[in-house]
Structure formats: C-alpha cells, structure tokens
Amino acid sequence: MTRGQRLKIYVIILLIIIPVFLSGCWDSIQLDKLSIVSGLGWDINLDTGDVTLTYQSIVPSQIKSTSSTSGSGEQKGGGALNTIQLDHSTGSSPYDALSRYTQHGSRIPYYRHTQVFIFGKDGAEQGIYPFIDTVARNPAGRPNILMAVSEKKASDILGVQNGMESIQAIGMAEEIKLSAAFSKYPEVTFLEFANRLMSKTTAPIAPMIGIFLETGPDGKKIQKIRITGTAVFKGDSMIGQLNERESSGLLWAINKIKKGFVMIPEASLEIVRAKSKIVPELQDDKIEITIEIDEESNLIEYKGRKDLTADIVQELEKGQAKEIKSQVMAAVEKSFSLDADVFGFGDAVHRKYKNEWKNLKPMWDEVYPNIKVVVKVKTHLNEIGDVNKALMKK
Amino acid sequence: MIALFMIGSAMLALWPIPGLVRKRWWKELICFAVLWSMGFIFSVMLSMRINLPPITTIINKYITGMFGI
Amino acid sequence: MLLEKGKISNFQLSVLIVGFVFGSSVIIPPGQGAGHDAWIACALGLMEGLLIVWIFTALAKQFKDKTIVEINSLVYGKILGKCISVLFIWYLFHLGALVLNNYARFFKLEIYPATPKAVGLLLVMLVCASTVGRGIEVLARCGLILAPLTLLVAVTDTLLVIPHIDLKNLLPILDVPIRKLLFVSHGTASFPFAETVAFLMVLAFVDKPEKGPSAVSRGLLISGFIFIMVAVRNAAVLGQMGTVYNYPTYIAVQVIDIGDIFNRLEALVAINLITMGFIKISILLYGTVLGLAQVFNLRSYRPIILPVGILMVILALTNVGNTLEMLEFASKGYSIYAVPFQIGIPLITLVIAKLRKLPPKGEVNS
Numbered sequence: 037m038t039r040g041q042r043l044k045i046y047v048i049i050l051l052i053i054i055p056v057f058l059s060g061c062w063d064s065i066q067l068d069k070l071s072i073v074s075g076l077g078w079d080i081n082l083d084t085g086d087v088t089l090t091y092q093s094i095v096p097s098q099i100k101s102t103s104s105t106s107g108s109g110e111q112k113g114g115g116a117l118n119t120i121q122l123d124h125s126t127g128s129s130p131y132d133a134l135s136r137y138t139q140h141g142s143r144i145p146y147y148r149h150t151q152v153f154i155f156g157k158d159g160a161e162q163g164i165y166p167f168i169d170t171v172a173r174n175p176a177g178r179p180n181i182l183m184a185v186s187e188k189k190a191s192d193i194l195g196v197q198n199g200m201e202s203i204q205a206i207g208m209a210e211e212i213k214l215s216a217a218f219s220k221y222p223e224v225t226f227l228e229f230a231n232r233l234m235s236k237t238t239a240p241i242a243p244m245i246g247i248f249l250e251t252g253p254d255g256k257k258i259q260k261i262r263i264t265g266t267a268v269f270k271g272d273s274m275i276g277q278l279n280e281r282e283s284s285g286l287l288w289a290i291n292k293i294k295k296g297f298v299m300i301p302e303a304s305l306e307i308v309r310a311k312s313k314i315v316p317e318l319q320d321d322k323i324e325i326t327i328e329i330d331e332e333s334n335l336i337e338y339k340g341r342k343d344l345t346a347d348i349v350q351e352l353e354k355g356q357a358k359e360i361k362s363q364v365m366a367a368v369e370k371s372f373s374l375d376a377d378v379f380g381f382g383d384a385v386h387r388k389y390k391n392e393w394k395n396l397k398p399m400w401d402e403v404y405p406n407i408k409v410v411v412k413v414k415t416h417l418n419e420i421g422d423v424n425k426a427l428m429k430k
Numbered sequence: 431m432i433a434l435f436m437i438g439s440a441m442l443a444l445w446p447i448p449g450l451v452r453k454r455w456w457k458e459l460i461c462f463a464v465l466w467s468m469g470f471i472f473s474v475m476l477s478m479r480i481n482l483p484p485i486t487t488i489i490n491k492y493i494t495g496m497f498g499i
Numbered sequence: 500m501l502l503e504k505g506k507i508s509n510f511q512l513s514v515l516i517v518g519f520v521f522g523s524s525v526i527i528p529p530g531q532g533a534g535h536d537a538w539i540a541c542a543l544g545l546m547e548g549l550l551i552v553w554i555f556t557a558l559a560k561q562f563k564d565k566t567i568v569e570i571n572s573l574v575y576g577k578i579l580g581k582c583i584s585v586l587f588i589w590y591l592f593h594l595g596a597l598v599l600n601n602y603a604r605f606f607k608l609e610i611y612p613a614t615p616k617a618v619g620l621l622l623v624m625l626v627c628a629s630t631v632g633r634g635i636e637v638l639a640r641c642g643l644i645l646a647p648l649t650l651l652v653a654v655t656d657t658l659l660v661i662p663h664i665d666l667k668n669l670l671p672i673l674d675v676p677i678r679k680l681l682f683v684s685h686g687t688a689s690f691p692f693a694e695t696v697a698f699l700m701v702l703a704f705v706d707k708p709e710k711g712p713s714a715v716s717r718g719l720l721i722s723g724f725i726f727i728m729v730a731v732r733n734a735a736v737l738g739q740m741g742t743v744y745n746y747p748t749y750i751a752v753q754v755i756d757i758g759d760i761f762n763r764l765e766a767l768v769a770i771n772l773i774t775m776g777f778i779k780i781s782i783l784l785y786g787t788v789l790g791l792a793q794v795f796n797l798r799s800y801r802p803i804i805l806p807v808g809i810l811m812v813i814l815a816l817t818n819v820g821n822t823l824e825m826l827e828f829a830s831k832g833y834s835i836y837a838v839p840f841q842i843g844i845p846l847i848t849l850v851i852a853k854l855r856k857l858p859p860k861g862e863v864n865s
Contacts, residue, residue: 179737179750225754231739234739387671388671390674446802449802455799458798458799458803462803462806473813476813484818486593486597489832490827493832493835
C-alpha cells in the first residue's frame with residue numbers, strides 16, 4: 037500500500053469516527069425527551085414553609101396547530117391552552133422542588149429557554165435568596181431572564197393564557213419589555229436584580245403582575261394578566277410596592293425612560309428622548325442629591341382649543357416639567373417611607389465620595405430618609421404634529 | 431475499565447516501538463519505555479480509584495505556609 | 500539543530516504569542532480579585548510582563564539558535580545545567596497540566612456536564628500531540644489562522660455588548676486597597692503574561708533572531724490591550740456580579756440579544772477556548788518534549804510525545820481535589836510559585852552568561 041493510499045484510509049476512518057464525538061455521547065440531548073420550561077413560578081406555603089415551583093413547559097407539537105389559525109385574529113380559545121403545560125412540585129427548598137420533576141413529567145426540564153421568573157407575593161416577602169443562589173450557580177440560569185412578582189400566587193399567573201402569543205411566558209416577557217419600552221414599569225433582568233442585591237444599600241425592584249377579568253369577544257369572561265406596579269425589596273424580601281405614578285417617577289430618576297407619554301391637564305405629550313443624572317453632594321455629613329432630567333417630547337394631544345403660539349409651547353414645557361417632577365417626588369417619598377434606596381443614591385455617593393462612604397455605608401438605613409432631594413427638569417417640545425391651529429375654537 | 435486501559439496503552443506502545451527497534455534507537459526506546467510505564471501505572475491507579483496526591487494543592491500549602499498569605 | 504529543522508518568521512512568532520497568552524485567559528480573564536479595577540491590574544501586570552519578557556528575550560538574543568536547555572548546559576556546565584533544565588521542563592509540564600485542568604473544568608461545568616473529564620482531555624491531547632509531532636512550523640501556521648479569529652470574536656463580542664454597558668460600574672476607581680491591587684497585578688503578570696517564558700524553547704527557531712524581542716513584545720502588547728478591553732467590558736456589563744462569577748466572560752456574552760438573531764453567542768467563547776487552549780497546550784507540550792529530548796540527547800522527540808501527553812493528562816486529572824483548591828492556588832500560590840521559573844532562571848542565567856562572556860564570539864551556530 038502506498039503512503040497516499042494509507043493516508044486516504046486514515047482520513048476516511050477519522051471522518052467516520054469524528055461525528056460520533058460531535059454530538060457528545062454522554063451529553064446528547066434529544067428534543068423529544070425535553071420539556072422546555074418557559075416560565076418558572078415560586079410560591080411559599082406560609083404554614084409549612086414548603087416551596088412550590090410551577091413550571092410552564094412548551095408542548096412543541098401544539099404550537100404548529102395554533103399558528104395555522106392565527107390568521108383569523110380572534111381570541112384563541114381552547115387551542116392555545118394546549119401549547120403550555122403547568123406542573124407543580126413542592127419541596128423544602130428550591131432545588132428540592134426542582135428535583136421532583138420526575139413526579140409529574142415524562143421529560144427532563146430544560147431551563148435554557150426560560151423567559152421569566154415569577155415570585156408569589158407571600159414567597160417574595162419571605163425572602164427569595166435561595167432561589168437567586170440556585171439561578172446564579174446553575175449554568176442553565178441565564179442573566180437575561182426577567183424577574184417579576186405576582187400579586188397573589190405565581191401558579192395562577194402562569195396559568196392564564198395570553199391572547200396574542202401562543203406561549204404564555206413569552207407573551208408575559210414581551211409585555212414586561214413593552215411596558216419598560218413605554219416607560220411605565222421597570223424591566224428587571226436577573227443580572228440587574230442580583231447586582232442590586234449585591235450592593236448592600238440599593239434595593240432590588242421587580243415589576244408586579246396581576247390578573248384581571250375581562251369580557252372577551254364571545255361574551256365570556258376570560259382572565260388576562262396585566263402589570264400593576266413595582267415591587268420593592270429590601271435585601272431579598274419584598275417590603276412594599278410602587279404604584280403606576282411612582283413607578284414612572286422611579287424610571288425618570290434612574291435614566292430608564294425610553295418612549296412613553298407625559299399627561300398634563302391641557303395636553304398629552306410623547307416622549308422622544310430623556311436622560312437623567314443623579315448628582316450627589318456631600319457637605320458636613322449632610323447629603324443632598326440632585327436629579328437632573330433632560331427631556332424632549334412631541335405634542336400629540338392638545339385639549340386647549342387654542343391656536344398654538346410660542347407662549348403656549350412654553351407653558352406646556354413648564355407643565356411637563358411640573359408633572360415629571362411630581363412623579364419623581366412621589367417615588368422619592370414612597371421610597372423614603374419604605375426606607376429602601378431604589379434609586380441607587382447610595383451607589384452614587386459611593387462612586388463620588390469613596391472615602392466618606394466607608395462611614396456612611398453602615399448607617400445608610402438611618403441616613404437615607406433624611407436625604408434632601410432636589411429635582412431639576414429641563415423639557416423641550418420638539419414637534420407639534422400636523423396641525424398648528426385649533427380645529428374648534430372655544 | 432482496566433481492560434480498556436490495558437488495550438489502549440498496548441496500542442499506544444505498538445505505534446512507535448517497531449519503528450524504534452528497527453532503527454536501533456535504544457536511547458529513545460528506553461525513554462519511551464520509562465515514560466510509557468509511568469503513564470501506564472498512573473492510569474491504572476486512576477481507574478482503580480486510588481487517590482494520587484494532588485500536587486498543586488501540596489505546592490499551594492507549602493507556599494502559603496512559607497509566606498503566610 | 501537536528502531535532503528541529505523548521506523556522507518561523509517574526510510575524511508568526513507574534514501571532515503565536517497572542518494565541519498563547521490568550522490560552523486559558525479566554526474564559527478566566529486576568530485581574531480577578533481586583534473587582535471592577537481589574538483593568539488597572541491588567542495594565543500594571545502588562546508592564547511587569549513586558550519587563551520580564553525583556554529579560555528572557557535578551558537571554559535568547561544573546562544565545563541565538565539555542566533553546567534554554569542548551570543555554571543552561573553552556574552556562575552552568577553539563578550536570579548543573581541539565582538539573583536546572585529539568586526544573587524548567589517540570590514547570591512547563593505542570594503549567595500544561597494546569598491549563599488542561601482549566602479547560603476540563605470549564606467544559607464540564609458549562610458545556611458537557613455528563614462527559615468524563617478524561618475523554619475531553621484525551622481528545623485535545625491527541626490533536627496537540629499530532630501537531631507537535633510535525634514541528635514548530637506547523638503549529639505557527641495553525642496559529643496564524645486561529646489567533647486572528649479569536650481576536651475578531653473578542654472585538655465583535657465587545658461591540659455587540661455595547662447597549663448593555665454601563666460605564667458607571669467602573670467607578671469609583673481604585674476602590675480596592677493598594678496592597679491587594681499590587682498583588683493581583685503581579686498575579687496578572689505571572690498568569691498569563693510572563694508564562695511566555697515557555698517561548699524560550701521556541702525563540703531558537705526564529706529566522707531573524709535580532710528582531711525576536713520586538714516580535715514578542717508586540718504580541719504581548721496586542722493581547723494585553725485586548726485583556727484590558729475585556730476587563731473593562733466585563734466590569735461594565737456585569738457590575739458587581741462580575742466578581743462573583745467563575746467565568747465572567749462567558750456570562751457577559753450571554754447578555755447579547757440583538758433582534759432575537761444574535762443571541763446565545765457564548766458558544767463562540769467556548770470555541771475560542773478550544774482554539775487558543777490548543778495553541779497554548781501545544782506550545783507547552785512542544786517545550787516539554789523538546790527539552791526532554793535535549794536533556795537526554797535523543798535523536799528525535801517524536802517517540803516521547805504521546806507518553807508525555809498522557810502523563811500531562813493524568814497530572815491534570817489528579818492535580819487538585821476540587822475547583823476551590825484550584826481557585827486558591829491561582830489567586831495565592833501561583834504568582835509566587837512561578838517567580839523562580841519566569842524571572843529567576845532567565846535572569847540568573849543571563850547575568851552569569853554576561854559575566855562569563857558567553858557565547859564566545861565567532862562561535863559557529865550549529
């Protein structure tokens with residue numbers, strides 16, 4: 037056999053052997069042996085301290101059948117319910133509950149596509165640290181997963197079907213992201229939550245989700261989920277919440293305003309761009325924080341029935357500034373009353389006053405409610421829309 | 431498991447040994463034999479789950495002990 | 500040099516250095532322990548690394564065409580020289596086992612949890628052994644393709660992660676006590692920058708030896724800047740969690756999610772590890788077998804490649820009891836353990852060589 041022929045034989049042998057290794061003998065994962073968990077819910081039974089985990093898993097075969105009917109545009113009925121499957125398992129700790137999936141499923145749970153973690157209100161008030169630790173430690177826990185708190189129990193939220201999306205958890209995640217894009221409620225990923233947890237002074241936050249009854253097009257009452265507030269944590273336990281106005285104020289202060297609307301008595305304006313900065317000042321142990329907000333907006337609704345002049349535009353700008361300022365102050369007041377630094381004032385002071393921070397940090401709980409907060413808002417009205425005169429005068 | 435190791439090591443030895451013997455490279459053969467037997471012994475010990483001393487840990491203990499970090 | 504007939508160009512040398520330094524630092528970025536000041540530790544470590552490089556490249560330039568083993572024999576005499584060479588070879592061997600260890604732990608944790616570590620290591624070792632068996636030229640040519648790919652991926656990842664970067668996470672600067680920062684930057688110098696002392700076995704085969712030192716420094720500077728950029732990016736993206744994660748780069752890349760198309764890019768980081776780890780392990784294996792062959796005056800290093808490779812795998816498997824001991828060694832013991840090999844041997848050899856006026860002028864380079 038010549039050398040060339042021998043080489044060819046070796047190459048062929050290699051080509052046959054290599055694909056065997058590529059799929060991974062020990063680690064080969066077959067799709068039909070997996071249950072892809074799209075949402076995970078966490079509840080604590082107050083009496084026994086047991087943790088109940090709710091898995092929302094995707095049934096891949098059902099998704100195809102519903103997408104073929106999506107063209108009809110009506111509320112999906114029973115078909116969509118089959119795309120997901122809810123399972124519960126209970127145990128004394130998060131991983132104990134996770135490990136009991138064999139009790140209710142025929143497949144191994146696969147967490148790499150999880151969209152959202154939901155915590156029941158009772159569970160959140162007890163403290164969610166064991167869960168956070170599991171997610172951070174487990175390689176399947178991605179930093180992008182959204183966190184949310186449910187008003188009552190997480191298992192209820194995960195059972196509500198969503199109208200538009202065939203997979204409920206994806207719909208919920210998109211709803212959270214949409215509300216964050218429109219600057220109503222914050223969107224908190226696991227990484228952001230964990231970072232706030234690690235900073236010993238900043239309070240973690242998460243959007244709150246509740247269930248509402250609505251009448252569907254066919255007259256029957258159906259459940260829908262809606263984002264209703266922002267949960268505020270101290271450490272890993274929930275201590276309170278911010279309502280819609282306060283949540284907006286919080287977003288203004290921490291520079292998370294993207295699109296959205298500002299409503300003032302005479303007009304409604306659409307936010308084009310907004311930037312905010314938190315500037316701390318430390319003088320003789322007294323902390324003063326200035327929140328500087330810069331905002332640009334367009335006019336989309338004017339109820340004044342007058343022709344628009346430069347003076348009116350200025351008035352609108354002043355009105356906007358007042359409204360934004362009051363939203364932020366509402367958030368500040370609420371956070372003072374909860375004694376939870378949701379804005380990250382502590383971190384801002386730490387960044388600027390490195391040496392004094394060592395003394396301030398242990399006393400932050402007492403220092404925080406006494407901080408003087410000054411809000412400076414600069415607004416600018418860009419466009420007034422297609423018309424500049426009133427359609428109907430007073 | 432041990433049988434697998436033995437077969438694998440034998441195959442490993444079979445590869446260069448005929449060539450070395452043919453070329454009469456005795457020094458290289460000795461080197462190869464020494465290293466091969468070391469590998470053989472250690473891998474057999476590993477597969478029988480005898481705990482070989484963790485070298486890096488020992489070095490670490492000495493160094494942190496000496497410098498007290 | 501009958502053992503190695505190949506020659507590599509200076510550009511290939513620079514590329515090999517970049518690949519080598521990247522080695523296992525793809526997933527374990529240097530500067531850990533300094534928190535969000537890791538980039539300062541990287542910069543300081545880079546400077547110290549450049550100093551160390553200057554020392555041993557001066558040694559290589561003094562003795563053109565000779566590897567460290569031959570230099571030792573010349574400078575210290577046959578017997579003492581061989582003993583010191585054996586120590587140096589042990590360092591290369593142990594380092595190879597450490598790299599394999601890092602490799603195996605990462606793969607076992609993130610990618611193949613059920614596969615036994617030995618399997619992955621043996622497969623990598625087979626590839627490295629076959630590459631080393633063909634000489635340094637082949638390795639340099641492989642590096643020429645793989646290293647720029649890794650650089651491209653590193654830069655692209657950083658660009659893609661820009662929407663998630665919050666530079667405020669880097670403040671306040673110098674938050675870490677100075678003593679710890681200096682210790683961590685010395686640690687960064689010993690892993691990975693000064694590990695290029697392994698190239699003392701390779702520098703003999705450069706075709707233009709006078710340009711050797713600048714090529715090495717160039718490679719070091721490029722990789723050093725990339726590390727600083729990676730340290731800044733990781734701290735900016737991960738915030739304080741960056742200090743908690745074992746593999747920050749892997750997690751930082753997981754946050755990329757652009758338009759639902761560019762996501763799950765962390766697989767690219769794993770591929771980077773495979774390629775760069777391959778280069779690093781190959782060079783360490785090459786240094787070890789070539790050194791052993793020169794110490795024992797063998798006619799060729801080809802027969803001993805596989806046994807040494809298997810021994811390296813075995814050492815990698817039994818090296819440490821668990822990951823925690825590995826982390827402790829990496830953060831505490833290694834920076835001191837490596838000093839005699841990275842600085843001590845080259846420096847003392849250089850000084851003695853200069854004192855003894857070696858090599859004699861007019862010596863024919865064999």
